Amino acid sequence: MSLTQQRKHHALGAVFFAALLAGCASKPSGPVQVVDRTQSGTQAQRQYQQQVTSGQYRVQRGDTLYSIAFRFGWDWKALAARNNISAPYVIRPGQAIHFGMPPSSASAAVQPTRPATPVTAPVVSSRPPVQSVPATKPATVSKAPVVSSTPPAPGKVESVTRSSKGWAWPSSGVLIGKFSSNGSLNKGIDIAGNLGQPVLAASDGTVVYAGSGLRGYGELVIIKHSDTYVSAYGHNRRLLVREGQQVKVGQHIAEMGSTGTDRVKLHFEIRRQGKPVDPLQYLPRR
Incomplete structure (x- = not known):
């Protein structure tokens, strides 16, 4: 290699090294964001939505008022009041659950006030029409099927340590996911464990949802305390x-x-008036 070629080679190397340093200097000095790929498939689906305040939802089979409130960031009492649903808060498939002002209320709010015009309403009987039955063929009364109301056998109750706020750990195991308050991913905690390991009620209450209708939660239990x-x-x-x-x-x-x-893990949440709170602020210290 001639002297001229050597000088060109060194010059190119210097230019490349300077460009590399400039590239490094242009990167932000703060911490690099690390994404846990093992959680992205679940938590991306389970992202907590801020309270939905417009539109409506059509009730699907298996929904309860509590599961709908849980899914859309509502306090169940407020959602019931918004939709004029009273105790025992029964909803039916196909029913519209409004998150904003119901259409009738919204239209009433914008309608100008007009003098009331007396209207004579027709008399409508609330009784169903009576069908005549031939005397030779007496009506047949079908009996409704008998459905057992006996609840399943109570599960084993373990002696647990409760915090000063009355809560107990829902399962033993290593804490592998903590609560996030930035509105992005985890609105509870995740506890690792073994397949089939017992999951315990964290406080006394009533089961208001048991099923798999909420995407990203799998087989889910919601308890109202x-x-x-x-x-x-x-x-x-x-x-x-x-x-x-x-x-x-x-x-x-x-x-x-x-x-x-x-x-295998347990995802556990506590919600106060519909809003997720950090369970570690309620559970006993380990």
């Missing part, structure tokens, strides 16, 4: 309770699993 608090237990393998059942703190309500996620 008071007019203020509900708790949720997701990704179970098997549910041991049904809606309407009373449970005690420490009672077995499910078996830990991996439904709706990529590993």
